[in-house]
Amino acid sequence: MYATSYHRASSVEDAVKLKSAHDEGKYLSGGMTLISTMKQRLAAPSDLIDLRHIPSLRGVRIEGRKVTIGAATPHADVAASRELAAICPALCQLAGHIGDPHVRHMGTIGGSIANNDPAADYPAGVLGLGATVVTDRRSISADDFFTGLFETALAEGEMVTAVTFEAPEKAGYAKFNNPASRFAMTGVFVAKTAGGVRVAVTGAGSSGVFRHSGFEQALAGNWSADALSNITVDSSGLMSDLHANAEYRANLVKVMARRAVASAG
Amino acid sequence: MGVEGIGARVTRKEDKRFLTGKGRYTDDMTVPGMKYAYFIRSPHAHARVKGIDASAARSMPGVIDVLDGKQLQADGIGNLICGWMIHSKDGSPMKMGAWRPLAVDTVRYVGDAIAIVVADSLGEARDAAEAVVIDYEPLPAVTETAVAMAAGAPQLHPEAPNNLIFDWQLGDGDAADRAIASAAHVTEIEIHNNRLSPNPMEPRATLGIYDGAEDHYTCYTTSQNPHVARLVMSAFYNVAPENKLRVIAPDVGGGFGSKIYIYPEEIVCLWASRKTGVPVKWTADRTEAFLTDAHGRDHVSKVKMAFDADNHITALKVDTIANLGAYMSLFSSAVPTYLYATLLSGQYAIPAIHANVRTVYTNTVPVDAYRGAGRPEATYLLERTIETAARELGISPAELRRKNFIRTFPYQTPVIMNYDAGDYEASLNAAMQAADWAGFEARRATSEANGKKRGIGMSCYIEACGIAPSAAVGSLGAGVGLWESAEVRVNAVGTIEVLTGSHSHGQGHETTFAQLVAGRLGVPIESINIVHGDTDKVQMGMGTYGSRSGAVGMSAVVKALEKVEAKAKKIAAHLMEAAEEDIVIENGELKVAGTDKALPWFQVALAAYTAHNLPSGMEPGLKETAFYDPANFTFPAGCYVAEVEIDPETGETDIVQFVAADDFGNIINPLIVEGQVHGGIAQGIGQALLENVQYDANGQLLTASYMDYAMPRADDLPSFKLSHQNTPCPSNPLGIKGCGEAGAIGSPPALINAITDAIGNNGLTMPATPMKVWQALHAAH
């Protein structure tokens, strides 16, 4: 790791101010991605602005069916939230299967979506729920937020403060683990929301998380796993790597979508 | 016997230290003035080195020095060697290319060490390493075993045209050909054995300390055999004469073979310590481990197995290409030859066997022994072939195996080995019964009804371990003898130190070796200490690998104990005025048989050291040494059964049960043996389902971290059903065989036989990843 200066931000304003004072600085949340990248000398931020001690960024808040998850909330807290489990168990289940216990107690939703790893789980949940990403300066719809591999709509210095969404009528998530990393080799999040059926696929697309409109239409007419039986998934635009080629991923997209619907009930 | 003697489930004495974080590993060693080394490694799989400019790096903060291969060569440090000579079938010796501890003009794999930075901190060493400018001229690379000898393939070493190291054979080719020509049935199959990375939990590390005043070197290292390390570093690398070099392998966190070899880092850190005048420590990070720890396996083979009309095997013919990587590691030549082809008879009476083995250089990490070393490759090949034959012949796999089992011992195979004892059918029966083989079809029907595919497969393995008779291995080309030494030191108060040349790095010797002594003398296990891993404390020893510590290392302890016991009996007889022949040692006492006369053990020990009243002419003291050279290999064998359920939608394999029935001869500690079997099976399952070292076309290692190299984890594994059969080994005093590698040897073919049974496609290769299984399922329909 190269030398870096650590700052513990006390509030969102403090964090944003620190960031603007340090051009080459970076926000630090759980550090599960950033610190290991720094240890490998693949990132060299001059300053780290730690967000985890800002009280307003942490926790799951529920008002009626409106859910707000602070950006610095670790995966384990989301997985364990009873209030959230009562209205959207699929997201608890998703969070509960990220990485291992160490990762779940450190890694955060804000860090995960800001990083937008094409094999991460949260992007599927956030896009599938049609959530809104709240930042220090605006609100961005999930449809606009994820823009490509490790790319988001965040501007330089912009900070995610929360993710909000309306609890869906039904939702389910099915993940097929990469055998080595256990990130999603393919993960599909399905939700029946007030705004319609949404199906988001992670781990498979060569430009990151995406919505599958064919599945969405089929499920809008008939919410059942069988509704997807006759739809073929086009393998073009899907990733091929060491672990799985595009054709196999296309198969997994369909199988996981069916299982997600089945788990949603 | 008793609660602490042979056969007792004694919990491991060493675990308190390990489980409370109090183990002392090489990286824990810190000495005054110590500095840190960072190795600069080739980013290219193959390149000419046109120049190294370290001038900027040398003046960076904290930097002591930057050293390169030219300086090392100028100081007379030798090249790394392969210690087992193999001759090709035309009589020519193997073609060994030079492996310099720091590359001089050419680098041959990604990770090849080229220079070292020594600095006050590791961070400063790394900073300076980035400022070292190396002018590389990249060359084309070859990584694949099957194409390394192809015309036009990039050439690694001028000594080895076409990258061919040797073209060796064993057995009678004409006899095999004749039997194949007149066979009623011939099964032909191509077998791939995937390349694996050993991944011990503790990465390699070394601390080199040069003492200028004494002109003496100390080397702390993560070694399975510190004495061999000292011998090789003295005799071949010219680091220092043996009396000026102390090698200490303290607690070592796993090895699996990868810590047998002497790597460049130990040599370079010792030399760098002398050059710079400061102690120099290096510890690998995990990516360095993937890039530089010797890999295992990596064979491609063509096989023919011939049968007569009665389904007896009449011949086996094998043509193997084995990938040895960029350089020949210490025992690399022995693994695909004498540790492989000699086991191709398996548990079967096969009148004619012929194996041809070609080994090749490629631009990859050197390949050497990895848990099982050659025997997993032989077992996988044989057990996949006989399973395939059973399917082709339409008879049950158990039946075909039974028909061909060797049943009388000793049995001389056509490929050198002389099996001394065994009962293969006993293990087969035990395994099939434990697995409820008879109920399989009903279970399969249930799975089918649930949309799943179920399969069952077995593997009957044999292996040769406890390596090995020195004269025998010497005649086959080994550069060392494979005996073991022991010293039993009885202190004046009767407590005991056992010094052994075996090295424990997970095996639990501190417990099992102590059990042996406690059981024989009837003294408490706490009164016995096991000392190992330090060339200043223990006389010459050969170390731990090839499941040899029990059969060879403990046999040496028995020989030393016998001498101690004989002397103690003489003293006791003298003190009690009895005949020496009437003295027995029991429950911590020396007794006159048939009387109530007895002396406690400690009193006899004390008498030996006070020397007030010893038999006339006897030397004081109670301490004896022994060297034990085994008369034969030992031959553990067994039968493993795997049952799997496959999800046809995803290709995912669920191991629904795994049964192991092993014959390890007599067992010292069942708890430890079961642990060894569990670990071995976990590694075998890793090979069969998950693990695979992969390079891209340019020779970059794609699987250089756990993000891409899939290690087995607890939830990938079922619980194992184990049982033991026992035909005691006749060639060592304890009747024990060896259990350290069996699990890794026997399990891969059982799994692949089960999966191919489930999906009806025999072409599957390891690792059987979900994608490959899914593809094979679709190809089968």
Ligand SMILES: Cc1cc2nc3c(=O)[nH]c(=O)nc-3n(C[C@H](O)[C@H](O)[C@H](O)COP(=O)(O)OP(=O)(O)OC[C@H]3O[C@@H](n4cnc5c(N)ncnc54)[C@H](O)[C@@H]3O)c2cc1C
């Ligand atoms: C062993 C291991 C296994 C894992 N397995 C999985 C898995 O199965 N599934 C999965 O989805 N993920 C997995 N992860 C990733 C992990 O869950 C985290 O989500 C991820 O590391 C990022 O979150 P973080 O809080 O650690 O962010 P950090 O590492 O702190 O930051 C990541 C990036 O986001 C930026 N950032 C952080 N917070 C904000 C913010 N509020 N606003 C703007 N930018 C911000 C940082 O500057 C940095 O660039 C795994 C990680 C590890 C180490």
